Amino acid sequence: MNTAMLTLIDAAKEKILAQKEWLTSLDAAIGDGDHGINMARGFEAVATKVRTLPPEAELPAILKTVGMTLISTVGGASGPLYGTAFLRAADQASKSAGLPAAALLGNILAGALQGIKDRGKATTGEKTMVDALEPACVAYDRGLTEGKTLPVCLEMACEAARQGVEYTKTIIATKGRASYLGERSLGHQDPGATSLCLLLETLSDFVN
Ligand code: ADP
Ligand code: MG
Ligand code: MG
Numbered sequence: 001m002n003t004a005m006l007t008l009i010d011a012a013k014e015k016i017l018a019q020k021e022w023l024t025s026l027d028a029a030i031g032d033g034d035h036g037i038n039m040a041r042g043f044e045a046v047a048t049k050v051r052t053l054p055p056e057a058e059l060p061a062i063l064k065t066v067g068m069t070l071i072s073t074v075g076g077a078s079g080p081l082y083g084t085a086f087l088r089a090a091d092q093a094s095k096s097a098g099l100p101a102a103a104l105l106g107n108i109l110a111g112a113l114q115g116i117k118d119r120g121k122a123t124t125g126e127k128t129m130v131d132a133l134e135p136a137c138v139a140y141d142r143g144l145t146e147g148k149t150l151p152v153c154l155e156m157a158c159e160a161a162r163q164g165v166e167y168t169k170t171i172i173a174t175k176g177r178a179s180y181l182g183e184r185s186l187g188h189q190d191p192g193a194t195s196l197c198l199l200l201e202t203l204s205d206f207v208n
Contacts, residue, residue: 001053005062008206009050013043015202016195026191030178034076035191042074042082060097063090063108077176078192081116081129088115102150109137109157120175127173127185129192135160136200154204161197168193 016023016039023036049069050062057065067086070079092111096104113133117123122130139160143153168190173179178190 001050001055001057001062005059006050008203009043009047009066011206012199012202013047015198016040016043019195019198023191023195026189026194030173030181030185030188031191032076032177035078035195038074038076038078039195042070042079045069045073060090060094063087063093077120078129078195081120081192084115084119085112086115088112088118102144102148102153105150106137106140106144106153109133109140113137122175125171126175127168127171127178127190127193128175129190129196131168131171131190132161132164132193132196132200135164136196151204151208154200154207158197158200158204161193161200165189165193165197 016036020036020040023039024033025036027033027035046066046069050065053062053065063086067083067090069083070086071083073079074082088111089108090111092107093104096107099107113130116128116130116133120128120130122128124130124134136157140153140157143156148156166189169187171186172183173181173185173190176192178185178188
């Protein structure tokens with residue numbers, strides 16, 4: 001497949017592998033301590049799987065492969081959630097073919113967010129990856145409306161995602177394993193919001 005996409009996917013894998021222990025320790029504090037392990041397993045499988053795609057594979061097919069690989073290799077909540085995000089991103093990529101890149105990426109991010117919300121029956125304020133991705137999508141769209149370039153829109157999205165991760169420290173989890181802790185989840189950042197932010201930052205570094 002396309003070498004630029006391969007470079008991006010490898011960068012995402014490397015980022016997750018580099019932060020594997022950290023993600024796992026964040027999950028150990030409020031969950032079952034496997035988020036880094038889950039994400040590393042998933043992205044290692046993704047990096048292998050996309051290499052089997054034909055050279056002419058286009059964005060929707062690549063995103064779909066990423067999603068299906070995450071669903072089939074990641075045990076735990078984050079597999080189906082990220083997997084659905086990439087499958088919905090793939091749908092948006094095919095519907096948005098022909099749009100300028102900045103608008104295309106906005107639709108892809110919105111599709112990913114809707115996928116996570118649907119799959120997880122989640123909304124903002126529940127201490128999940130939605131608390132990073134939803135503000136990121138809002139910021140990205142604000143950038144688009146202001147006529148900013150794709151890299152600038154993505155920087156705005158990353159900044160909003162980082163603030164979203166900080167926000168997760170201030171709220172009680174009401175979805176996922178962390179919800180079993182109730183008030184004891186306060187003060188800890190959500191691992192899924194954190195990995196979401198890392199992935200967005202990888203994309204931003206790639207285009208900047
Ligand atoms: P598990 O909780 O099954 O061990 P992971 O540790 O890999 O799975 O992923 C946990 C992350 O998944 C959480 O930090 C949270 O961001 C996200 N998550 C869990 N449940 C939901 C949900 N219903 N909706 C959205 N995100 C969720
Ligand atoms: Mg876990
Ligand atoms: Mg688990």
